[in-house]
Amino acid sequence: SSELTQDPAVSVALGQTVRITCQGDSLRSYYASWYQQKPGQAPVLVIYGKNNRPSGIPDRFSGSSSGNTASLTITGAQAEDEADYYCNSRDSSGNHRDVVFGGGTKLTVL
């Protein structure tokens, strides 16, 4: 099965811009979706598709994609953005039915 690879940890200074990446062959066939998870809470969808934000997600969150890499960008990171971030797509190898998640990136806002 295909895998999605994320950096385990990233840090950003308050108010600065940070990019979290996700790599995998399946991203050549599918757009990634991105989830924010804070301690003790369920994941929350923040970006899906080319660059779509669900209602209620601040516009400082944006997404992009190129080749086998998807990126989540937070422009002007806030303290409340400190969380784990996961990417997700379907596995494009085989029958495209498996769901895959990246290992997650822990974002620290300094």
Next chain:
Amino acid sequence: QVQLQESGPGLVKPSQTLSLTCTVSGGSISSGGYYWSWIRQHPGKGLEWIGYIYYSGSTYYNPSLKSRVTISVDTSKNQFSLKLSSVTAADTAVYYCAREHHTTIFGVVIIYYFDYWGQGTLVTVSS
């Protein structure tokens, strides 16, 4: 607003079967167009997809868990359920139910995403 709520025992003995139910409100499972999934998260670890079911009853499971997993749906109650057999301590995790949506472009599905999640329920496997 769609809401999902997991329910079931928080403690299961080794070798027994873990059983959880997800109750969906604010929308009908029978309306179609979505895959209803179970996802788990081991303590301090990442997300692991377990499997999903369509309203028609068709299922698909993570190959690594397939031999022990059964997901079923009860459209009359607007619920779907997870059974995981022969559990061990390695199955201790927070279990989430979630709705997977998809978007097509020119008839081809290219975006899958989980738009609604339950709050999660911790299941501990211990004697």
